[in-house]
Amino acid sequence: MDVDDLVILEDVHFSHGxxxxxxxxxxxxxxxxxxxIMGPSGTGKTTLLRLIGGQLRPDAGRVxxxxxxxxxxxxxxxxxxxxxxxMMFQSGALFNDLNVFENVAFPLREHTRLPESMIRDLVxxxxxxxGLRGARDxxxxxxxxxxxxxxxxxxxxxxxxxxxxxxxPFTGQDPITVGVIMQLIRxxxxxxxxxxxxVSHDVAEVSAISDYLYVISEGRVLDHGxxxxxxxxxxxxxxxxxxxxxxxPIPFHYPAPDYAEDxxxxxxxx
Amino acid sequence: MNALVxxxxxxxxxxRRLGRGFRxxxxxxxxxxxxxxxxxxxxxxxxSVGVLTTQIIAVSALSVGMVLGLQGYNTLVDxxxxxxxxxxxxxxxxxxxxxxxxxxxxxxxAGSALTAEIGLxxxxxxxxxxxxxxxxxxxxxxxxxxLAGVISVxxxxxxxxxxxVLGGYLAGVGLLGVDGGAYWSQMQAKVDFYEDIxxxxxxxxxxxxxxxxxxxxxxxxxxxxxxxxSRATTRTVVHTAFAVLALDFVLTAIMFGD
Numbered sequence: 001m002d003v004d005d006l007v008i009l010e011d012v013h014f015s016h017g018x019x020x021x022x023x024x025x026x027x028x029x030x031x032x033x034x035x036x037i038m039g040p041s042g043t044g045k046t047t048l049l050r051l052i053g054g055q056l057r058p059d060a061g062r063v064x065x066x067x068x069x070x071x072x073x074x075x076x077x078x079x080x081x082x083x084x085x086x087m088m089f090q091s092g093a094l095f096n097d098l099n100v101f102e103n104v105a106f107p108l109r110e111h112t113r114l115p116e117s118m119i120r121d122l123v124x125x126x127x128x129x130x131g132l133r134g135a136r137d138x139x140x141x142x143x144x145x146x147x148x149x150x151x152x153x154x155x156x157x158x159x160x161x162x163x164x165x166x167x168x169p170f171t172g173q174d175p176i177t178v179g180v181i182m183q184l185i186r187x188x189x190x191x192x193x194x195x196x197x198x199v200s201h202d203v204a205e206v207s208a209i210s211d212y213l214y215v216i217s218e219g220r221v222l223d224h225g226x227x228x229x230x231x232x233x234x235x236x237x238x239x240x241x242x243x244x245x246x247x248x249p250i251p252f253h254y255p256a257p258d259y260a261e262d263x264x265x266x267x268x269x270x
Numbered sequence: 271m272n273a274l275v276x277x278x279x280x281x282x283x284x285x286r287r288l289g290r291g292f293r294x295x296x297x298x299x300x301x302x303x304x305x306x307x308x309x310x311x312x313x314x315x316x317x318s319v320g321v322l323t324t325q326i327i328a329v330s331a332l333s334v335g336m337v338l339g340l341q342g343y344n345t346l347v348d349x350x351x352x353x354x355x356x357x358x359x360x361x362x363x364x365x366x367x368x369x370x371x372x373x374x375x376x377x378x379x380a381g382s383a384l385t386a387e388i389g390l391x392x393x394x395x396x397x398x399x400x401x402x403x404x405x406x407x408x409x410x411x412x413x414x415x416x417l418a419g420v421i422s423v424x425x426x427x428x429x430x431x432x433x434x435v436l437g438g439y440l441a442g443v444g445l446l447g448v449d450g451g452a453y454w455s456q457m458q459a460k461v462d463f464y465e466d467i468x469x470x471x472x473x474x475x476x477x478x479x480x481x482x483x484x485x486x487x488x489x490x491x492x493x494x495x496x497x498x499x500s501r502a503t504t505r506t507v508v509h510t511a512f513a514v515l516a517l518d519f520v521l522t523a524i525m526f527g528d
Contacts, residue, residue, distance in 0.1 A: 053402050079404040093399035107403045110410075155403075 006031045006163060006195045007052055012061035014047060021047050023219035024061070029197055029212075034189050036198040036206040039216040040241070040250075045199040046090075048216075049165045052197070053085060054078045066162065083111055086156030086164040090171060092148035094140040100127070100151050101136040107158045126154040130184060146177030153184060163195040164188075170202045178202075182209050203242050207231075215241060291487050298486065301406070301413040312414045319380045319415065320422030324429060326379050327372060331363075331430040334371065335437020338362055342438070343446050352442075356453035357460040359438030360431075364461065364470040365526070368431035370518050373477035376423055377510035381485035384415055385506040388489025389499035397490075416486045423478025424471055431470070469525045476517060481510045 007029040014022040021044040029035045039045055050056040051063050054070045063070040068081055094103050104123045108114060114122070127133045130150040140148065149169060156164050166185065170178045186209045189196045200206050206213065207227040214224040215238050223230060223238045233239060240248035256262065305312050338359045346352045388411060391397050400407045435457070442448040461467065485506050492502035 055398065055401060079406075082402055082404040085402065087399070087402040089395045089399055091395055093395035095396055095399075096394070107405075110403070110405050152399075 004030050006066055007197065008062065008064040009048070009051070010062040010064075012051065012063060013059045014044070014051065014056065015059055016047075021219055022051075022058070025216065025219065025221055027214055027221065027224075029195060031195050032189075032193065033211040034186060034196040034198065034209055035212045035214070036200055036210040037214045037216060038201055038203065038206065038241070040201060043217050044219055045201075045216065046167055049087070049167055049197070049199055052165065053082065053087060083107075083159055084162045086159075086161040088149060088152045088156050088164065088166045088169060090168040092140075092143075092145075092152040094143075094148055094151055094155070096140045098140070099136070100132065100138050100140070100143070103140065103151055104154045104158055107155065111159060122158065123154075126158055127151075129157070129188065130154045131180070144177075146173050146180065149173075149177075149181060150184065153181075153188070157188065157192065157194075160192070161194070163197065166196065166198040166200070168200055169198060170200060170205050178205060185209055203244070217241075287491070290491060291483070294487050294490065295483055297408055298413055298416050298483075301409045302417055304409050305413050305417050308410075308414065311410070312418065315414045315418035316422065319384065319418040320425065323376060323379045323422065323426060326375055327426050327430050328433050330371065330375055331368075331433035332437040332440075334367060334430075335359060335363065335434030335439075336441040338367075338434065339438035339441030340446070343442055343448065352446075352448050353452035354456050354460075355438065355442045355448050356435075356455075356457035359442070360435055360457045360461050361466060363431040363434040363438075364466050365473075366470075366518070366522070368427045368434065369470055369474035369477055370514060372423060372427040372430045372474060373481050373514040374511055376419070376426060376478070377481050377485070377507050377514075380419065380422070381481050381506045381510055382503045384419070384482075384485040385489040385492070385503045386499060388412065388415070388486060389492035389494070389502050392490070392492060392494045393496070393499060412486050412490060416482050419482025419485065420475075420478050423481060424474040427470070427474035427477075469521075472525075473518065473521050476521065477514050480513050480517065484510050484513065 005028045007027070009025050009027040012022055012025045013020075025048070027037065027048070037045055037048060047056065051058055052065060052070065054063075054073065057071045065081060066084070068077070070078070070081070073081065094100075095106065098106065101123055104126055105119050108119050108122060112119075124133055124136070127136055130153050132147060132150055132154065135143070135147065135151075140151075143151065153164075169181050169185065173181065182205055185196055185198065188194060198206055198210065210227060212224065213227055213230050215222045215230070215233075217237065223233045223235050225233075230238065231242060233242070237249040239245075240250060246252050339355065342355050342358045342362075343352055346355055346358065388397075391407075391411065397407045397411065400410060439450070439453055443450045443453050488502040488506045488509070492498045
């Protein structure tokens, strides 16, 4: 086992009820890197993040974070580990009964006994890092989608974690916000010495800021490598996905009976 | 055959939910001592669950008390027993109507709100985010709300009975001319502290416990979609009503059955 890998997923299987979501995933995430897991919607990308965070347990396989076998951890140990993990949810998941300042202060108040003055300093520093120091008194309902995600990011780094997981950070944002978030992910990763895991299907954006990419579909890793290498992938499927072609190994048409038969066949009479 | 299969699936599903509900309840009760450590969270909940419900309780109690006064008078006057109106109004309220109606109104006003709030926190991933920040949502979100409900309902029921008695006085004495002294003295003489009031308080404590349990469980167990939360909110009101009415019969049979 390579000690330089912060997160290791080895032959991970996971099903939800009778639906098989992951069927033997292998992923390694090196310390200090920005790694993106790409794939179409509904292929279990968010499930992967929940497995790493220990919110779900795999049916089989290993999930290792910083040397700890996550599924085997007792509740207290898991909570200790989570204090060193940040997560930015797709919606931001800010607490809507608290304002911006209190949202960022939340993990500090829950997990530390710092004096109020120091909490204030820390919160303002984190908010400054995402450019929203001036928005500290706003309620979450007054924030735009992009601002909410930046506040969520400030909250995720409040306890100075070793890693951050981003769940679809660009979905539904305008180009300027996308640019801001892209820059924040890369800059915070390098400045704070983090390890970042992004789950996304925005090919251009993640290719620009990631050190390494994984492409998954139907519960398996199809290909992986640095962005330039992946763009020369021999897999037809990966090429279709990266270039967004409407037809290919993923057909444009949902499986259907023969077109002519359907239009002119016996079922038409009724 | 198909119907049999459906019945089986329905019962199994119901049993499974019941099991989840009991496990959830134990987990919440286990965390109740921790609520003392977060008094500000608890008082905020006490306000939104309890204090904000007083208005509907007061208005309903006044109207129920006045109707009891009017209807009771009409029956009692046939037997020249209208002086016993105070006793009748007070016993109806303290033994039955106070605890039962309070629990039903509580489910409609506060229980549904609790379910919707917790359910929406689930939809917007706030519960998930809390877990990922190593904060236990059962301690932070559920336990204070549950305890606030458990404490509020008996107090609201007491308020209901008190205002109801005043309503009966207004209708009976104010409108229909029953002797005021008789109204109060009959009540004082015939309402027993242990037999009537304590039993009524026990009822409202049981109802408060069950109504709060159902409300927080339905929210926490809701399917995290818009439709899921709307269904959970409905279930809170319907299940609380069934549970309260069924428990009321059982408790009444135990307390006053002999």
